[in-house]
Amino acid sequence: MTIRVLVADDQAVVRDGVVLLLTSAEDIEVVGEAGDGRTAVRLAAELRPDVALVDLRMPLLDGAEVTARVTAAEIGVPVLILTTYADDDAVLPALRAGAGGYLTKDATGEALLAAVRDVAAGRTVLDPAVQRRLVQLVVTDPSPTPAPGMPPEAEGLTRREIDVVRLVAQGLNNRQVAKELVVGEATVKTHLNHVLAKLAMDDRATLIAWAWHHGLADRTPND
Template identity: 50%
Template sequence: MSPAQGVPEDVPEAAAPIRVLVADDQWVVRDGLVLLLGIMDGIEVVGTARDGAEAVHLAERLRPDIVLMDLGMPVLDGTEATAMLRERLPDCSVLVLTTYVDEESIFPALRAGARGYLTKDTSSEDVEAALRSVSAGRVWLDPVVQERLVCALSSVTPPTPSRAGAALPDGLTPREAEVLGLIAEGLSNAEICDRLNISHATVKTHINRIFTKIGAHDRSQAVRYAFCNGFVQRS
């Protein structure tokens, strides 16, 4: 049909919606999240779960893009459910939405494979931004969580080849591992220059190579990688 007949040519297809499964043991929270997500363009709620076991079961059946996961749930908690989803449905991402911001909650959830971590007092705008970021393959961490990570890792020690005991992952060199540890410690580029006595250009080169090798898009993703792969040890 021609444009003269009222149908425009070359109309791009609409992007597929981000399919979300909501998992929370409180029905008021579940219903509220369904209403909230329902008014966001390009986001579709495909189901809700009352606990971690139901979240895994429904995710296997409904194949959502993202599970918006609470942590403190009965039967199977959110961290255990996240680990099971990473194993069974590697294409399904988990975005944690919880009240817990302590190390004992954050670190296990990230180790289990969560791609994002939000607190329940976050804004609707941040929830939407986090969903879109995680859907695009990036990591989203609430500012409070980022602060907790930096504080917890403020006394970390970068691994040495002898302590690692084996070849470093993803082709990282010992110097890149050292720089990665300092990034996880929260140091800026200038502070890394001072600590290692190298130039700004050299630091940037190391960081660019690190990000390429580990598939990180930003420092938050690099911190998560460093922690999950044993590049830092808390004192």
């Protein structure tokens, strides 16, 4: 199966390099290119690619706004952010807008190709730098640290759901979580959807931050 990708970056030389890398893979086809956010939104709707690879800082609409509009359109196009930036102002709006992945341009070509494949398959990808920043946000949060033990907010979660949360907070994607727990990826996805619904959360980034804040990230299974 060929993965159809839309590439959006306002820097032509960067865009050309990304396109060259993607087309070097036998299972990936670049079906469109955009040099600004507005064009990216239009092409996403017209072409319905399997993945929209979007730069964060672009004219007309930035990557977070592109992500929000593509997600709101409900056209089934996941967005993978590829950018130089991993600061709070860049990361959080994009993830909250519904980005399926966030990768910095420090990533290797192999990591980018893997990220495209993961996002196309419905898995979430977070650059290690982004993972670290999310953890730092929790560690430096001035709110008081809860007492040891399971937080009251987690009382409605099953043991297996808590295990899934723990592994996700440690940076594992759905495939890795499934392998660790010896279950199918669909089962992991179902658990995550249930967890997000029970905790009234909208995205994986918020769940990761919550898990670290409440000490669930370093729990052993069935602790």
